[in-house]
């Protein structure tokens with residue numbers, strides 16, 4: 001979803017193909033040839049399949065500097081951007097994976113419950129950190145400009161919508177989420193993916 005959203009935001013031509021994980025399409029032999037881990041997303045760039053959401057967002061921003069979705073090397077917010085991207089990819093995404101896949105990834109039921117409890121603590125700690133980041137009138141996560149980090153963060157926040165404490169419950173995250181969901185690219189994304197939850201009009 002984050003990659004799809006950023007492609008729409010950048011208004012560059014692309015072809016999207018649904019890999020429906022609800023019917024295990026990620027384990028289809030043809031898809032496994034593109035992504036042997038059997039995970040989504042995969043983005044084919046110049047004929048080569050590429051993986052890992054955060055890397056794909058960073059790659060897109062690098063290949064399309066005119067979209068200005070990442071501070072370039074040597075710019076003042078470069079370090080903060082790298083730090084935020086790695087934090088989201090390295091800390092928040094794995095905790096989300098643990099929350100949603102504790103059973104599937106192999107833990108026995110009792111252990112899976114403990115894995116999920118730890119994941120929940122880590123996810124809520126992330127919302128604390130990101131909420132603090134947005135305090136004081138900051139509109140975006142990095143340097144007050146829209147960046148790849150916002151696309152990834154908002155998609156992660158969306159995943160928390162049915163968790164015990166969704167990200168929308170944090171005071172600064174709530175306004176940030178509303179602003180990001182009002183972007184024309186998000187509205188377009190929601191229409192293309194036929195999403196019916198977590199839109200501004202739903203809350």
Ligand SMILES: N[C@@H](CCC(=O)N[C@@H](CS)C(=O)NCC(=O)O)C(=O)O
Nearest residue numbers: 021026038039040041051052053054
């Ligand atoms: N680190 C990978 C994680 C990818 C991932 O876990 N994707 C999930 C969907 S959000 C998936 O493919 N699930 C299906 C499965 O694991 O079978 C990334 O950031 O792209």
